[in-house]
Amino acid sequence: MKSFALSNSLPANPAVHRHLRPHPRLANLQCLQNGRAQCWPLINHFRTNGVLKVQTKGGIVKTLASIADVSLEQEMAKPNLPKGDMWSVHKFGGTCMGSSERIQNVANIVLRDPSERKLIIVSAMSKVTDMLYNLVCKAKSRDDLYMSALDEVFDKHMSAAKQLLEGEDLARFLARLHADVSNLRTMLRAIYIAGHATESFSDFVVGHGELWSAQMLSYAINKLGQPCSWMDTRDVLIVNPTGSDQVDPDYPKSEKKLKEWFSSHNPAGTIIATGFIASTADDVPTTLKRDGSDFSAAILGALIRARQVTIWTDVDGVYSADPRKVCEAVILPTLSYQEAWEMSYFGANVLHPRTIIPVMRLNIPIVIRNIFNLSAPGTVICEQPIDDTADYEMADNNSNKLVKAFATIDNLALVNVEGTGMAGVPGTASAIFSAVKEVGANVIMISQASSEHSVCFAVPEKEVGAVSTILHSRFRQALEAGRLSQVEVINNCCILAAVGQRMASTPGVSATLFDALAKANINVRAIAQGCSEYNITVVLKQEDCIRALRAAHSRFYLSKTTLAVGVIGPGLIGATLLDQLRDQAAVLKEELNIDLRVMGVTGSSKMILSETGIDLTKWREMIKENPEKADLDRFAQHLQENHFFPNKVVVDCTADTEVANRYYEWLRQGIHVITPNKKANSGPLDRYLKLRALQRRSYTHYFYEATVGAGLPIISTLRGLLETGDKILRIEGIFSGTLSYIFNNFEGTRAFSEVVAEAKEAGYTEPDPRDDLSGTDVARKVIILARESGLKLELSDIPVQSLVPEPLSVCSTADEFMQKLPSFDAELAQERNNASDSGEVLRYVGVVDAVNQKGLVELKRYKRDHPFAQLSGSDNIIAFTTSRYKDQPLIVRGPGAGAEVTAGGVFSDILRLASYLGAPS
Ligand SMILES: NC(=O)C1=CN([C@@H]2O[C@H](COP(=O)(O)OP(=O)(O)OC[C@H]3O[C@@H](n4cnc5c(N)ncnc54)[C@H](O)[C@@H]3O)[C@@H](O)[C@H]2O)C=CC1
Numbered sequence: 001m002k003s004f005a006l007s008n009s010l011p012a013n014p015a016v017h018r019h020l021r022p023h024p025r026l027a028n029l030q031c032l033q034n035g036r037a038q039c040w041p042l043i044n045h046f047r048t049n050g051v052l053k054v055q056t057k058g059g060i061v062k063t064l065a066s067i068a069d070v071s072l073e074q075e076m077a078k079p080n081l082p083k084g085d086m087w088s089v090h091k092f093g094g095t096c097m098g099s100s101e102r103i104q105n106v107a108n109i110v111l112r113d114p115s116e117r118k119l120i121i122v123s124a125m126s127k128v129t130d131m132l133y134n135l136v137c138k139a140k141s142r143d144d145l146y147m148s149a150l151d152e153v154f155d156k157h158m159s160a161a162k163q164l165l166e167g168e169d170l171a172r173f174l175a176r177l178h179a180d181v182s183n184l185r186t187m188l189r190a191i192y193i194a195g196h197a198t199e200s201f202s203d204f205v206v207g208h209g210e211l212w213s214a215q216m217l218s219y220a221i222n223k224l225g226q227p228c229s230w231m232d233t234r235d236v237l238i239v240n241p242t243g244s245d246q247v248d249p250d251y252p253k254s255e256k257k258l259k260e261w262f263s264s265h266n267p268a269g270t271i272i273a274t275g276f277i278a279s280t281a282d283d284v285p286t287t288l289k290r291d292g293s294d295f296s297a298a299i300l301g302a303l304i305r306a307r308q309v310t311i312w313t314d315v316d317g318v319y320s321a322d323p324r325k326v327c328e329a330v331i332l333p334t335l336s337y338q339e340a341w342e343m344s345y346f347g348a349n350v351l352h353p354r355t356i357i358p359v360m361r362l363n364i365p366i367v368i369r370n371i372f373n374l375s376a377p378g379t380v381i382c383e384q385p386i387d388d389t390a391d392y393e394m395a396d397n398n399s400n401k402l403v404k405a406f407a408t409i410d411n412l413a414l415v416n417v418e419g420t421g422m423a424g425v426p427g428t429a430s431a432i433f434s435a436v437k438e439v440g441a442n443v444i445m446i447s448q449a450s451s452e453h454s455v456c457f458a459v460p461e462k463e464v465g466a467v468s469t470i471l472h473s474r475f476r477q478a479l480e481a482g483r484l485s486q487v488e489v490i491n492n493c494c495i496l497a498a499v500g501q502r503m504a505s506t507p508g509v510s511a512t513l514f515d516a517l518a519k520a521n522i523n524v525r526a527i528a529q530g531c532s533e534y535n536i537t538v539v540l541k542q543e544d545c546i547r548a549l550r551a552a553h554s555r556f557y558l559s560k561t562t563l564a565v566g567v568i569g570p571g572l573i574g575a576t577l578l579d580q581l582r583d584q585a586a587v588l589k590e591e592l593n594i595d596l597r598v599m600g601v602t603g604s605s606k607m608i609l610s611e612t613g614i615d616l617t618k619w620r621e622m623i624k625e626n627p628e629k630a631d632l633d634r635f636a637q638h639l640q641e642n643h644f645f646p647n648k649v650v651v652d653c654t655a656d657t658e659v660a661n662r663y664y665e666w667l668r669q670g671i672h673v674i675t676p677n678k679k680a681n682s683g684p685l686d687r688y689l690k691l692r693a694l695q696r697r698s699y700t701h702y703f704y705e706a707t708v709g710a711g712l713p714i715i716s717t718l719r720g721l722l723e724t725g726d727k728i729l730r731i732e733g734i735f736s737g738t739l740s741y742i743f744n745n746f747e748g749t750r751a752f753s754e755v756v757a758e759a760k761e762a763g764y765t766e767p768d769p770r771d772d773l774s775g776t777d778v779a780r781k782v783i784i785l786a787r788e789s790g791l792k793l794e795l796s797d798i799p800v801q802s803l804v805p806e807p808l809s810v811c812s813t814a815d816e817f818m819q820k821l822p823s824f825d826a827e828l829a830q831e832r833n834n835a836s837d838s839g840e841v842l843r844y845v846g847v848v849d850a851v852n853q854k855g856l857v858e859l860k861r862y863k864r865d866h867p868f869a870q871l872s873g874s875d876n877i878i879a880f881t882t883s884r885y886k887d888q889p890l891i892v893r894g895p896g897a898g899a900e901v902t903a904g905g906v907f908s909d910i911l912r913l914a915s916y917l918g919a920p921s
C-alpha cells in the first residue's frame with residue numbers, strides 16, 4: 001500500500017495550477033499568477049516560442065508568460081484534475097450519501113479523480129443527523145421510544161452496509177456499528193435517567209452518522225481496488241467555541257494534530273474523513289454546527305493546502321437568480337469569494353460565508369458541482385481580477401458581468417425613525433440599535449441620508465412588533481418633545497440585492513438597476529450600498545418582489561428583454577400583427593435578445609389568456625374553439641398580475657372609444673400602451689392632455705405611430721422636428737389611404753361606389769367606411785398632428801367637407817350604407833368631370849395651419865402636375881413646412897393604409913418599446 005506522510009513544512013501552493021472546465025462556448029483557465037488566483041474565460045489557446053497565450057471571445061490575446069508548463073486539454077463530464085503531488089479535496093453531503101447506491105456512486109466519482117492524493121469529506125447519510133438529534137431529545141424527555149428510534153438508525157446503516165460491502169469488510173463494519181450502537185444505548189440511557197444532556201453528550205451522539213458513512217465509503221473504495229484509509233476528524237480538527245453557536249478552528253493545534261495523525265496512521269493516498277465533527281482543545285467531541293461538513297472540507301482543504309475543494313451537491317452550481325423565480329436564470333461559471341459571500345447571505349445555494357474563509361485565505365478554488373449531473377461543469381469560486389481592464393474588455397460571458405447575480409429576502413419590515421432632533425446629535429444611531437439588539441432583532445440593512453433626519457432599517461417582519469414597541473418606549477421623551485417626529489413601521493417589504501464584484505468603481509451600474517425598476521413601474525422604498533460596492537440593496541414592496549427580480553435580471557442581459565403583450569381587437573390589423581409577431585419571434589429572440597410573449601388576445605365577445613405565452617400558430621383556433629368571455633378588466637389584470645414578466649404592453653387594435661378611455665388607467669398601473677386607434681388622441685382635449693401629461697411624467701410609454709399614415713414615420717418625423725427646436729408652420733397632406741385610393745382610381749371608368757367597395761376590400765377603410773368618406777378619419781389625423789404640434793384644438797374645431805351623401809348618414813350599418821351608395825354615384829361623377837375639364841384632379845386633403853392655430857379638411861382640386869396628383873394606390877403624402885423646411889417642405893410619402901403596413905407600424909412601436917426597456921438597439 002502506498003502511503004504519504006505530511007512533510008514537516010506543509011507544501012506551499014505551487015506556482016501554477018490549473019483547472020480547465022468545459023463550457024458550451026468558453027472554457028475558463030484558472031491559475032495562480034504572481035501569487036494571485038486568476039480566472040480567464042477563453043476560446044482558444046496557443047503557444048509561441050514556448051509562451052502560452054490564451055485568446056478570449058473578444059479576440060483579445062493574453063500572454064501567460066509567467067506560467068510554467070501549462071498543458072490544456074478539454075475533457076467533458078469528468079473532473080479534470082492533474083496527476084501530481086497536490087491534494088484534491090471533495091465533500092459529499094447527506095443527499096450524495098443517501099443510500100447504498102449513492103455511496104457506491106460517490107466511490108466511483110472518487111475513483112475517477114486521477115489525483116494521487118485525495119481527501120474526501122463526507123456527511124452522514126441523509127436524515128441520520130436529524131434522527132440522532134431526535135434520539136437525544138427523546139431520551140432527554142424520557143420518551144421510551146428512543147430505543148426503537150436507535151434501532152431504526154442501526155437498521156438503516158446495517159442494510160446499507162449489507163448492500164454495499166461483503167466478506168471481512170462487512171463483518172468489520174458491522175462489528176464497529178454494533179459496538180457504537182451499544183455505547184450509544186448506554187449513553188442515551190444515562191441521558192434518559194438524568195433527563196438532561198450536556199452539549200458535548202449530544203454532540204458525541206450526533207457525530208456517529210459521519211463516523212459510519214465515512215467507514216462505509218472507505219470500505220467501498222477499497223473494494224473497488226483503490227487503497228483507502230478513513231479519518232475520524234475528532235482526532236485532528238480542534239475548534240474553540242465562540243459566543244453565538246459557532247466555532248473557530250484552531251489552525252496551529254489542528255495542523256499539529258494532522259501531522260501526528262499522518263505519522264501514526266500512515267494512510268493510503270485516498271482518505272475518507274468525517275465531516276461535521278471535531279474536538280475542543282480539551283479533547284471533548286464537538287461539532288462544527290450548521291453547514292458543518294462544508295466547513296470541515298474548507299478547513300481540511302486549507303490545512304493540507306489543497307489544489308481545489310469540490311463540494312458535491314444536488315444543483316448544477318450557483319444560479320444568477322433563484323431559478324424558481326426567474327426561469328432564465330443561468331448557472332454562473334465563476335464567482336469571486338466575495339461574490340459567493342454576498343450571495344450566500346441571501347440564501348442562494350452557495351456556501352456559508354464562514355465556509356469560504358479558510359480556503360479564501362490561501363486562494364484555493366472551491367468548485368460546486370452536481371452529483372446527479374456530472375456533465376454540468378458547476379461554479380468555480382476563486383479569486384478574480386477586480387479592475388483588470390483587459391479582462392473587462394474580454395467580458396462577453398456571464399462570468400464577467402458587472403452584476404453577477406440577484407437575490408431577494410422576503411417578509412421584511414422597514415422601520416423609519418425620523419425627526420429634526422437627530423441631526424448632529426451623536427449617539428442617536430447607537431441608542432436605536434442598542435434597543436434593537438435588546439429585543440434580539442436581526443437588522444438586515446440600514447440606510448441613513450446625510451441630512452441625518454431619519455434612520456431607516458429593515459428587520460424580519462416577525463420581529464418588527466418588538467422593535468417598534470421598544471423604540472417607542474425608549475424614545476418616548478424625544479417623541480413627546482417633538483425631537484423625533486415618528487417611529488414608523490412599513491410592513492410588507494422585501495429586499496432585492498444586486499451582487500457583483502465588478503460593480504465596484506464602475507459608473508452606471510446602479511443607474512441601470514434603478515432604470516430597470518422604474519421601467520417596470522416599481523417603487524423603491526430604501527437603498528443601501530456599502531463602499532465595498534459588491535452589493536446594491538433596494539427595499540421594495542413585497543408584491544413587487546418577483547417582478548423586480550425579473551426586470552433587473554433581464555436588464556443586465558442575463559436573460560432576454562421580456563415583454564408581455566396583450567392584443568385587443570384581433571380584426572384586420574390585430575390579426576395581421578399577431579401573424580407578424582409569430583413569424584418574427586425567433587429572429588427577435590436570437591438576434592435582439594427580445595422575448596415577446598402574447599399573454600392574451602381579446603375581441604369584443606371572446607378572449608384567450610395564457611400564463612406563459614399563446615402559441616401564435618394556433619391563436620385563431622384557440623379563440624374560436626376554447627375562448628373565455630371577453631372581459632377587459634380581467635384581461636388587464638391578467639397581464640398586470642403575471643409577475644414573471646415585469647414589462648407589459650396593451651396593443652389596442654380596435655377603433656373603440658371605450659377601449660381608448662382605459663389607457664389612462666393602464667398607464668397609471670405601469671402597463672404600456674401601443675395603438676393604431678385614433679380615438680384617444682382625437683377625443684376630448686382635456687382627456688388627451690391628461691393622458692399625455694401622465695405619460696410624460698411616468699416611465700410608462702404610450703406609442704401611436706400608426707394612427708397617422710399607418711406605418712409611415714409621420715409622428716416620429718414631427719417629434720424629431722419639434723424636439724430639435726424646429727418650428728412647425730403648416731402640415732398639409734393626403735392623410736387618408738382610403739380617399740387617396742378612391743381618387744387615384746376614380747378616373748371616369750368606374751362608378752364612385754365601386755371604387756369605395758374596392759378600398760374596403762383592400763383593407764384601407766375604417767371598420768365603417770363612412771368614417772373615411774365623412775372626412776372624420778382625416779379630421780382625427782389632423783387633430784392628432786395639430787395637438788402633437790402644440791395646438792389645443794377639439795375635433796369640432798375642424799371644418800370638414802363630408803363626402804357621405806346626407807340621406808345615407810342615418811344608415812344603421814356599414815353594409816346598408818355600402819348597398820345604398822351606388823344611387824349617389826352621379827353627384828361625385830359630376831364633380832370629377834368638372835375638375836377634369838379644367839385639367840385638374842380631385843384630392844381630399846387635411847391641413848394643420850399652425851400659424852393661425854387651426855385646421856381644415858376639404859376636397860380640393862389640384863393641377864395634374866402637382867405632387868398630390870402623382871400618387872397611386874393608398875399613398876399618403878404629408879408635407880411639413882417648418883422654419884427649417886420653409887422653401888421646400890419635408891415630404892413623407894408612401895402607402896398610408898392596409899393591413900401589412902399598419903400592423904408593421906404597430907410592431908415597430910412594440911420594438912421601440914423593447915429598446916426603451918433595455919433591449920439592444
Ligand atoms: N386599416 C388600416 O389601414 C388602418 C387602421 N388603423 C386603425 O386600426 C384599428 C383597427 O382597424 P381594422 O383592423 O381595420 O378594424 P377591424 O374592424 O378589422 O378590427 C377591429 C377589431 O376590434 C374588435 N373590437 C371592437 N371593439 C372591441 C372591444 N371593445 N374590445 C375588444 N375588441 C373590440 C372588433 O371585433 C374587431 O375584431 C382602427 O382603430 C383603425 O383606425 C390605423 C391605420 C391604418
Ligand SMILES: N[C@@H](CC=O)C(=O)O
Nearest residue numbers: 736737738764765766
Ligand atoms: N382608414 C384609414 C386607415 C388609416 O388610418 C385610411 O384610409 O387612411
Ligand code: NA
Nearest residue numbers: 705708710712
Ligand atoms: Na405613421
